[in-house]
Amino acid sequence: MAPGTSATPWDMMPGRIPLGVVVVDGNGLITHWSSGARRLFGPSREEAVGAPAAELMPVAGALVVRGRDSDIAGDEPMGAYKEFEPELDLRTVPAAYPTAGRARIAAPERGVGDVLWWAYPLVGPGAGRLLVLAADTAQITGFEIADERIAPGFALHTDFPDAAALAGGLPEILPNMSTAESGRVVDQLLELGYPVLEISRQRRVPVTPDWGVPQRVARMARRGSVPYQEGPREGDPYGQEDVYGQDDPGGPAEHHPVALAVEHDLEYAAVRERLEFLNEVSGRIGTSLDLARTIEEVSAAVVPRFTDVAGTYLREQVIAGEGFPDGPPDARTLWHRVAVEHNDEPGRWDDVIPVGESMPFPEQTPFFRCMTTGQPVLVERITEELGHAIAAQFEKRDIRPLITGRSMLVVPLKARTVVLGFMILLRHADRPVFNDMDRVTGAELAARAGLVLDNARMYTHQESVAETLQGSMLPQVAPRMAGCEVATRYLPGTRLGRIGGDWFDAIKLPGSRIALVVGDVMGHGLNSAAMMGQLRTAVQTMAALDLPPAQLLRSLDDLAQRLGEHYLATCLYVVYDPVDSTLVISNAGHIPPVLVRAGDGRGELLDVPTGAPIGVGGVPFEMAGFAVAPGDRLVLCTDGLVEMRGEDLGVGLAALCESAAHPAASMDAACDGIIRTLGGGARKDDVALLMARLSGIPRSDTASWELERTASSAGRARRLVRDQLAQWGLAESADTAELLVDEVVTNAVRHAVGPYVGLRLVRSGGALQCEVSDDEHTMPVLLEAGAEDEFGRGMRIVSRLAAGWGAARTARGKSVWFEQTLPRGLAERPLHQ
Structure with a gap:
């Protein structure tokens, strides 16, 4: 039992009660068995998990023997349950109501003694259906009343002063659960009744666990640096259900067997909890290479489990996805506040500390020390003086009420020794302060977060470079040319930095003619994009010579073979004569174009000889001519638009004909309609689309x-x-x-x-x-x-x-x-x- 701060009946209790925690599933089998339960009842964790709870714990009333109705009455519904006599040897399941009791047991490490227990039925997701808390009556000291008068009971937490503090400490007695799950269980326990000791009809004392002594103090006591002191573990924000202690009966700490056992248990549980926390955080962050999404994941991962407030600051170059910042940060470096996550009242931080603000930090602040040294900075409590110094940086806004009295930990976000940013973590004044172990945990957390942020930064940088390169290689096609109106679209794929080898072009030719080109270099990435740039330039050069389409593809194929054996591409080359209203087309392994007739509005695939891809060599190319009418629309695209997973290419081409024939208000609207119909999903391949309205010249x-x-x-x-x-x-x-x-x-x-x-x-x-x-x-x-x-x-x-x-x-x-x-x-x- 923990001493309170006001004169209440339970303040007279000088000791604390070590608790064992057990979780039982719907079949009456144990799913969680704390080391405290092992001390009380004997079996180890390995022996207990999966065993029937009724065989290991004296919890009469918490488990009910039930059987199926079909065992005795075939005309009643299957699956219903009913009370039976124990001799039927049917399974034991948790009761549907809270129970408590006291039993006398014998355990190897304790001898014979009394055990108090409280059992809560659980509802909701998860396998756990019963939570059992157990305590040794021998650990209850300081009462003149005989132990037989002490009994377990329940009371609403609102029956006691400082109800909020009691409710806030309740998660500490739970097994290792996620924040959402522990919150759900706490709500159920508070609704069913807080565990109490009934000393008499007038004295009811709420139960709180004892986590033993702080590890730092215990280790120093063993070395003789400081006297051994009993007390609560400072700065434990997680709740260790497997840590136990008792009042110190005196004597040097290094010879105190209980203290040594407590220290071992404390260290094991604390380290395990932090490793599990870091493992959980690592699994939650880095699910996306989007920088903004990554920052949100990092912030949400630490609130409220590790801290109550998390503010993230990054340097400008990181946000822009550029290279590493030049030189170490100094007092002139601007830091951009990119996220503020908290569990305070909604909107409390939004106006005072808005996201998106940029500011420098003076040299005398903890933030400057963190960013320049690259090491975490711990402030156990922000004093009035320090709070005033920090608040002085925020013009026209007083943030002292938000930070004064809180514990603060500033951790750097680093990648390869370069500080990309830092996180400011704050805990409420009523929460244990950050300690040395939290400093280590925060540093490890920041290291993992920094690596994820750096990956996102590099991806953003590479994506920006890829998009710039791709954009520079794609032509700026004039929307109106002689006798022709052109609209184009390019959609980057999702492979290798969103860059590929698809391209389109519209080239003026002598005689008011126009060359319409679409090509696709095989493969993805920067190499394909570079090949695309070379082939596109070659097509423009050859088109200026006014070569016939088949001869142009023949020359392009020869060039690709001279450039290297990996130069493979498909290409569709169309020459439109707006005066004669004719098309001359040659194809090198590309998908055929679609012609939408203005007369009837139907879309048809033009019968063009396919030919071999550019770079194969030794294959002749053919030409095909078509007569067109003013108002006809020609659609050229790459295969990324019509390839559909699990479908034949013909299905995609049929869908292209149908969508291209759909009436639209403008050429741009027509292109958008095709993209929306065929290319709206996440496609791995990039897409190039060119549509031309063949207006003709009278x-x-x-x-x-x-x-x-x-x-x-x-x-x-x-x-x-x-x-x-x-x-x-x-x-x-x-x-x-x-x-x-x-x-x-x-x-x-x-x-x-x-x-x-x-x-x-x-x-x-x-x-x-x-x-x-x-x-x-x-x-x-x-x-x-x-x-x-x-x-x-x-x-x-x-x-x-x-x-x-x-x-x-x-x-x-x-x-x-x-x-x-x-x-x-x-x-x-x-x-x-």
């Missing part, structure tokens, strides 16, 4: 001429362009267009060898495109013309005035094109009929 928006290669061809070209632009209502842009056409045609006339030069104008979506073709394969280049040079300025003028220009080889020679941006008002004018 013949009335194009004009072409064949010019004789004479000195007057440039002048005729200027007149044709001016007249055509006037007809289109674009006369205001004619001056610039004439100048640019004159330079390009003059260059063609001067260097070509054939009799004719081709000229073509295309008006499409706010831009004017001009293309000049001839039979000379030599490509134009920019030259530096001196002050006395007569030639060399033409293409430089084109590069300065045009929105873009380029050149490509053709079957006959070459084609040089430029694009001129039209003023907004002119571009939106209707055509003259």
Whole structure:
């Protein structure tokens, strides 16, 4: 029995009662047997667990002999239970009501003596159905009344003063349970009645356990450093059901057999409890590599079992997922408060200590000492002076009422000797203070948490690098091109840092044509992404040469074999001519495209020869042509979108056709609908999706001429362009267009060898495109013309005035094109009929 702090009847009790704790399951078999139970009743833990409780403990009334109704009456329901005589030899199960008793027993270590016991029926999850607390009456001292007058009983905890303190200490007598389970059991015990000693009708004393002496004091006493003192164990927040002691009868501690046994039991139970706690915490943290989730797990793991308040602070570089912070922290280092977990009243800490705040810590504070030394800092009680010093850091907020009088432990969160952050742990004033063992436990806890946080930090860093790399390699496709509207989506996978080898592209070609590309490098990770970047660059370079699709894939396959044997990829290359409304497609092992017809709204897979993947080598590639109509939509994607676990690829392709045909308000909405239908789940593979609305260019928006290669061809070209632009209502842009056409045609006339030069104008979506073709394969280049040079300025003028220009080889020679941006008002004018 523990002395109280007020003048109450039980304050007269000078001693404490060591308790044994036993848990019995629904079949009357023992599932938990504390060392205190072994001292009282004799059998060891190994012998007791699994044995019938009625055979090992004198708990008459706590266990009831019952049998099935079918044993005596076949017409009653199966599974019901009823009282029977013991001679039926049926099983014993816990009673459904609390019981208590006193019995005289003989145990090997005790001889013959009396035992008091209290039994509580348990309900809810778990195998335990009966909790039994037992005590030796020989340990009750200080009463003049005969022991026979002392009996076990129950009383509501509200019958006593300081009821909250009694209820808070009740978990200490329970076996090792989780916080949630012990809370459930405590609620049941308080509802059924607190265990008491009935000294007389007027004197009822609540039972509290005795945990013996603090280990630090006991070890020092054995060395002769301090006198042996009996008392409660300081700073034990967990409740050790297997620790026992009694009043000191005197004598040196090292010769005191009970004290030595107590010390051994204390150390065993305390170390075991902390190891179990750390093991439990290790299992609860690190379930995710998300940094924010990891911080929440670490905070929730220590409150309320180890501490009442846990505040976590991290350095800025850690939160950003960057590399290790440069240099050791100092008084100027900003620490970000990333989490505050507590079991105080809701909202008590939120306004005073808000999450997300950044602040430095002065050198004289315990926090600065922790972050610079990398060692835990223990403050048994925060005094008024220290509380004022800490509170001075928080402007316009007084946190002294929250921290003064509490015990504090500051533990560093380290990884490879670098301090990433620290945790401030606080206990309520009515809870035992942090001690040396808690310091060690906190340091080990912080070390494990620091490792988990560092893993999350590195993952965040790698993920950021991967996403940056992936984003840099994916093109910025213009949403509107000549006769075509394009929308794209990329979804990273979950393998190897969320990076893969899928890509898409849309490339302008001569003659107002567009190349639409989707590819997928086999494999995942940085190597695949690097290969993807090389192949994508190669496709863009070859597309600028205006190679036919099959020849382009042939050249890309040769390049992949030269780069290395591991370069394997699938690729789909489509050339769209918006003037002729045709598609020319070549395929290298990729899934076929889907064409959604504007006429009937149906989606169909285009019959394109599959071909072999890029890098296989020695396999020819074929081309297939298709006629399209304005408004048709072409959908290209990688296999990560249509592959479904346990399903044939055809099922995914059919779903793609169906979802692509679903009407949508815009191209972006259509892409989102496909992703939502097929790619919304967690997919291991990355996904690339390209959708193009094939709007086409009407013949009335194009004009072409064949010019004789004479000195007057440039002048005729200027007149044709001016007249055509006037007809289109674009006369205001004619001056610039004439100048640019004159330079390009003059260059063609001067260097070509054939009799004719081709000229073509295309008006499409706010831009004017001009293309000049001839039979000379030599490509134009920019030259530096001196002050006395007569030639060399033409293409430089084109590069300065045009929105873009380029050149490509053709079957006959070459084609040089430029694009001129039209003023907004002119571009939106209707055509003259």
